[in-house]
Amino acid sequence: MKLTLLAVLLLAAAIPAARAQGNYEIQVYGAETVAPRSTMVELHSNFTADGQRRTIDGVAPTYHAEHETLEITQGINDWSEVGFYVFTSEQSGLGPQWVGDHIRPRVRVPEKWRWPVGVSLSTEVGYQRALFSPDTWTWEIRPIVDKTAGRWYFAVNSALERTWHGPDVNLGLGFSPAAKISYDFTKRITGGFEYYADYGSITSIATLHNQQQQLFPAIDLNLSPKWEINFGVGIGPTAATDHWIVKGIIGRRFDWGRHNKGQ
């Protein structure tokens, strides 16, 4: 199994990657995957309080846009899962709109390997309408490393992105890192910061003015093993970033079989 998983990791690492999902899914991934015989259903709700106000190159503005994303993730085994996304947008003048769909397989180093940090690798491919993103077909690969130490949690996502169809098709690999640090104030309340960025092409890093930089003070509520709740407010200080975004994630896990815990 180790050899199979290593082969999958290496194969995935060799594949070029593409552009991320803007502010449709704002989340720093942990290394853990959904358990086998379980399905995670999440709703990502993001409201851009202060963003791009004009239509640019046929792409709708983000100002006061409400983005609702449905994410369904199915656990395959103890080291892999597959996620599926439905992106939607609602804003003045356009009404509710379907934006696009993505699929995201992910593999991880199983806990039983007893690595000192959690490691997983996701790759995401999908389509979004040109009205909402100039690049319509994109591909992303995202190495994920995380670590829980007592009450502290750290995660780093070093996403590489590649456009398959759109104006950025010749841009090469883009670098969009994300990171999270949080602290367990109680068993149920965890607070911390999430950081998201887009530095542009790895061969030609954009100027700070043109980079996307966002910092979200965020809280996670661990009210029940079956529920996932995350809330944050993002600040974007650069010109290329939506300046204020309010984000929320609510997720519910459904188990279809018995698991080790509690039998």
Place this chain on the structure above:
Amino acid sequence: MYAEAGKKGAMNKPTVNSLSQPGPCRREFLRRASLAAAAVLAPMPQLLYAQAPSGQADSGQGPKSSDAVGETASPDYRLQIAEIDWELAPRKNVRTTAYNGQIPGTLLRLTEGQPVSIEIVNRLNRPEIVHWHGQWIAPAVDGSMEEGAPMIPPGATTRIAFTPHPSGLHWYHTHAMAHRDLKHGLYSGQFGVLLVDPPSNPARYDQEQFLVLHDWEPYYAASDDGSLMVNYVCGSINGRMLGHDAPIQVREGQQVLFHILNASATQVHKLSLPGHSFQVLALDGRPVPSRARVETIRLGPAERASVLVAMNSPGVWILGETNSAFRSAGMGTVIEYAGRAGKPVWTAPASPHWDYRVFGDAVPVVRKPDLTLPLVFTSRFQGHGALDRWMINGKSYPDTAPILLKEGLRHRLIFDNRSMDDHPVHLHRHSFELVSIRGAVLSGVHKDVVIVEAGTVVEADLVANNPGNTLFHCHQQDHMDSGFMALFQYA
């Protein structure tokens, strides 16, 4: 060793470090030889398990005068603690520590009331200690440093002597702390069966088998409730994974007595044998008043069951964990009828339910306690990346005050589990009688380990008649390492 009764010759397959094979002393060898001869030659059904008078509280007889560290010319048994490489299955070895170079350790078959001396050699580079689980013996030899028994220093040899009491299926195991090192304590292979035969026993059986469950290659994983928990890569029965041990050979019409011990460090296990039922004769070595038949045996860590199975469904069957994840990870063994062959068959039990009450008196006897001792189990969150801290009555060991017992009185222990985990709680040097579970009364079931399920209350009566320090703790290694212990003392 176990092959003497079970004809499971493959028990001896695993490779062991030659340093860890001291060989049994002469008396043990003769005992083994005579038992093997009895199993082969005796045409008559053998006898075991006298039925205790129903409803009686534990007599809890105090230690005999010989319960002390003693020196005799040569010990009756010798245990050597050393590292070994153990083959759970082909190409599946674990490096662990064990007794006498085998897993489980040497079967110690003693006679109730007949003094025994045991020499223990610690070949490890760390202190160790051996606990005689289920025996009503003196604190000095019980094998718990919290009670005052000394640790065995690295490289040292010690000798203990005690008078086995009570009879039944018990065990011996390390009582060392593991903390965050998942190679120590009961995560290792330091466990073995201690069977104490009663002076007389009327139950009949044709064949006797020992099944010792253990989980291997532990690792920390996030639990559903947000705290760290211990998971395992694989499991075994008698040190071999399912499909990699010789089948247990039976004949149609036989009555087979299974002595089952869950020697897992933390994991509750449920076992079933398709097409058959288990008639429960004894729990934790103590005969039960109602020998109920069940489809599934549930055993928490350290719990034991002696069960009779009528072999009346010819075939080749898996006796294994009802949870497929555990079973596929090795927790099972094969039962093969004479003249039958083929792939072992597994079917899930129709009734996986387990309830201690069905083994109690048909009409529960209600007694009034002299004293009540509430014991409230809670935990303190230490972070999603840390083990919870466990507490009894708000205190975490060793920052606790002793709980006082009054000799001769009946104490009602109220196990009030306000946590989200089940706890197999164990009382050293005594047993207790279950008197209520979730408010439903019962009597006649005497145990030294009971699973107190999350959010429930279990009441048990303890007759305090074995003076001396007495340790009470959760038998999950990670819980006892994190403070889930209390010391009982006689006032």
